[in-house]
Amino acid sequence: SRVSYRLLLSAPPAKAAELAQYQARLEIQIKTQAIKGVRIESLESGSPQMQSTLDRADRFLSLVGLLSAMLAAVAVAMAARRFMLRHLDACAMLRCLGLTQNQVTAMYVIEFLLVGLAGSVVGVAVGFGGHLVLLELLGKLVQSDLPPVSMLPALQGVATGMLLLLGFALPPILQLRNVPHNRVIRREQEPPQALAVATYGLGIAAFVVLLLWQAGDVKLALLTAAGFLGGFALFALAGWLGIKSLKTLRGAFNHQGWRFAVTSLQRRPGATVIQVVSLALGLMALLLLTVVRGDLMVAWRNATPPDAPNRFMINILPEQKEPIAARLAKAGVANAPLYPMIRGRLVAVNGNAITETTYEDDRAKGLADREFNLSTMATMQEENKLVAGKWFANAPGAPAEASVEEGIAKTLKLKLGDKLRFDIAGQPVEAAITSLRKLEWGSMRVNFFVIINPAAMADTPQTWITAFHLPPAQADLGNALLRDYPNLTVVDVGGVLKQIQGVLDQVVTAVEFLFAFTLASGLLVLYAALMGSQDERTREAGLLRALGATRRQLAQAQLIEFSLVGALAGLLAASGAAAMGWALATYQFKFAWSFAPGVWAFGLLAGALCAIAGGWLGLRNVLKHPPLQTLREG
Secondary structure, eight states, X not given: OOOOOOOOOXXXXXXXXXXXXXXXXXXXXXXXXXXXXXXXXXXXXXXXXXXXXHHHHHHHHHHHHHHHHHHHHHHHHHHHHHHHHHTHHHHHHHHHTTOOHHHHHHHHHHHHHHHHHHHXXXXXXXXXXXXXXXXXXXXXXXXXXXOOOOSHHHHHHXXXXXXXXXXXXXXXXXXXXXXXXXXXXXXXXXXXXXXXXXXXXXXXXXXXXXXXXXXXXXXXXXXXXXXXXXXXXXXXXXXXXXXXXXXXXXXXXXXXHHHHXXXXXXXXXXXXXXXXXXXXXXXXXXXXXXXXXXXXXXXXXXXXXXXXXXXXXXXXXXXXXXXXXXXXXXXXXOXXXXXXXXXXXXXXXXXEEOOTTSOOSHHHHHHHHSOEEEEOOSSOOTTOXXXXXXXXXXXXXXXXXXXXXXXXXHHXXXXXXXXXXXXXXXXXXXXXXXXXXXXXXXXXXOOOSEEEOHHHHTTSOOEEEEEEOOOGGGTHHHHHHHHHOTTOEEEEOHHHHHHHHHHHHHHHHHHHXXXXXXXXXXXXXXXXXXXXXXXXXXXXXXXXXXXXXXXXXXXXXXXXXXXXXXXXXXXXXXXXXXXXXXXXXXXXIOSOOOOOTHHHHHHHHHHHHHHHHHHHHHHTTTTTSOHHHHHHHO
């Protein structure tokens, strides 16, 4: 017989720390005294399905935080750059009136610190309000009271805002520090000093530190940072090449608006590249969240659908297989395949006997100490996916071959070609590993660690197992089968499945809410990027109108110019989002990544529309006011 004992522990929020300390003491005792057969399970570790859901949710929410930080960094950098450009003349006048470089620097540093502190406090207040809204949305899903809000998130929010301000606002301040006196007379803008350029390294370092702090996952933080910095460099190069290529296309169309637009882009390549990069980074973050969120939702819903099996039936004897299958079919139970289940103990790998000292890892020791649930089948289950090797052909007289789940292969340090020897009721069976499989444990379907080809398992003792979904109206079917076949064991996992789906509903609600928050942040960044060159464009438009350009010509040139900038930024953003989406899906979220060509079309359209909308917001008044008034205000 197999007997086990369980001690179930819980604690109210006020005593959660005491329970955690008790768990830590037990874990130390189990490890130091080498107690066998005792393990501690929690909500996360006790259920592979729950653990997979919560791990993916934690990674996605971390990704939301990281991309929010990235969007904030772009917004601060763009706003600080525009602040610097708008204050060059005022700073030169202050220098003429006697202020020193140190005084100018101190003045703007204090101003930025006050504005940054005020903005961070407002952000914390908005976040607290959002927390209350989220609690209201989760009110029907969360059955217990959540712990009260602490001051730590507020302090983290203020620290995040000030860190971003320090990293990305300091370089423009240093440029204002070095504004020459003759700026009042001469309108040329000198290139930034070496120290100001070097301080952007400080901004990048601050950004990477912020990502590591926010993520709590070094791998996810480094992937996001690499994608951000790599995207910045590649987007800048692509933007510069795109502007250079337009030079040859200036005469491609005999249209005054087209020539105005191309000339305008050629006149300020630096500002145009900055605008393309900023737009591309903002759009990339939004596209990445949209793509990953969609794939994540599909993976979650497919893993544990509403009709997932909620009954497991084991110990079905071979002669009972056909009658039970008929009973299930007659009751209208669909998709209830029966699989053979064979009990076997792993006794040797590659001829080396398994002993107490073979494995050091506790889970590996536990797997080696107990019997495996083996199976045999000619074709692989639909929910399984081969990740290495090939499925056995099972030809007559073929040697014994085994397909092993990739997780247990990693735990037991197994690889393709290794020979496993099992003791099955005193009968030895040796099979070579010819394939590794990936399983979706959240599917609640029958899964096996090791599957051996039928030819090698024909003479082994077997029982059968199945899993199926039983609606509440047919709950008596399980009792009827137990009455007619007393040897059966029917396990009702409906409670576990309900809990998993309840947690999934909570996670989806939280993810959707935070996605909307980040989407709003991204739109603000796009606006900041488009407004970066507003003042210069305003003066140019006023000058062109003074020289005879019509309102219609300027409107057409503006439309073409922003369409080109936005389309290029959208294509770059879609490419970056696709690359980062593949990397995150493969190495972080562990779900299948699907190629979606529509992302490029959406990115192209979204980039063009955002750029056109931003350009219209910035320059609509220029086309209405007299040129003289525009030039005076500029």
